Amino acid sequence: MAPALLMAACASHPPSKDNASRQHKASATPRQALAQALADAGQAWDAGMETEEGRLRYHTAASRVVNAWIACHDGCPQTASDNLATSGSDSFQIRTSSPSDLHFDKLIPASTVPTRELHTRFTREGVGTPLIAWWKYTDERAATEPFMGKAGYLVPVTATLTFGKSSQAGRRTAVIELKDPRQQDSVVMKQHKFPLAADFSAPGEFFLAQAQARMSGLGGLLSTETNLGKLGLISLEPPKKDRIPVILVHGLMSRPATWQNVSISSGAIRRSRASASSTSSATPAESP
Known part of the structure; x- marks a missing residue:
């Protein structure tokens, strides 16, 4: 390995124009x-x-x-x-x-x-x-x-x-x-x-990668007190008066991410500029 590295370091050929251009950029x-x-x-x-x-x-x-x-x-x-x-x-x-x-x-x-x-x-x-x-x-x-x-x-x-x-x-x-x-x-x-x-x-994808949004369905069920801050209605964008609200309620041992594929894949939701929200609830009593 050492001779190969030495030969590479001592190469006599000047860098190509393409390499020089890439280095400049x-x-x-x-x-x-x-x-x-x-x-x-x-x-x-x-x-x-x-x-x-x-x-x-x-x-x-x-x-x-x-x-x-x-x-x-x-x-x-x-x-x-x-x-x-x-x-x-x-x-x-x-x-x-x-x-x-x-x-x-x-x-x-x-x-x-x-x-x-x-x-x-x-x-x-x-x-x-x-x-x-x-x-x-x-x-x-x-x-x-x-x-x-x-x-x-x-x-x-x-x-x-x-x-x-x-x-x-x-x-x-x-x-x-x-x-x-x-x-x-x-x-x-x-x-x-x-x-x-x-x-x-x-x-x-970006939303679900944020630490503030991550939540385990099983963890929410077993450790309700640690997830109370994530409870409630969440909208990915500002609600507007000219939009139709779509409220998606997940199950007891689930999380808001459950609905992401549905809300994003629905062409009807996108075209109507609907405001898709999901509820994050840890116990039945806390569900809306």
Whole structure:
């Protein structure tokens, strides 16, 4: 093993351009990575999406932009004040938009959330980058949001990226939009209509991975006093007056996670924007 390591360390061949490029990208700051991703996505946008190759190229580049945008602002892009990015001769002004009723502290790429608890991962192929919008729990918020659990509110969103023309000053506008994939199943880009990508299971998987949400059905039955803090109605997102509440009650030796596959897999619940809640109860007397 030692000679092999020594030979590798003493190799006389210089690193390839591809390796050098990867090393440069790995060492780039978040702001530099964002600017480079924008430059690449802008080229892919200009090249068009008429072919499958062109769509794949743009989708890959746009996803890099969204992930770099999130990383650049420490997972909370909506509070960023500086939305300028420059890469070489390319300069970009980033504009963002989201539904007026969407509240979040952090955006989480759905691709980083593994499948562990849910039987099936419900997704939709298309353009855009699926994300989770996480509005974290605080005592102040719980005072006005009685259905907010300790894990906070989690909703699926999809980020799309479009480009405008360069200004006279040479600066180009890049627009990142957060869309609700339950209400919008397609998007128009460059006069072409495409399905809007979605990951409906990611919020549930993320929720069930939080320590505040984990609960053993048998443990709840045998150790009621230790689970009283998890008792009650829990909603994964803020209830709305225009939504139909769906209350799911689990059994005595069970837990809220029992209903996750049902609530996420139901297309009717998603399309009607229903607010699916589950009850966490440890004894029959405590059930609603």
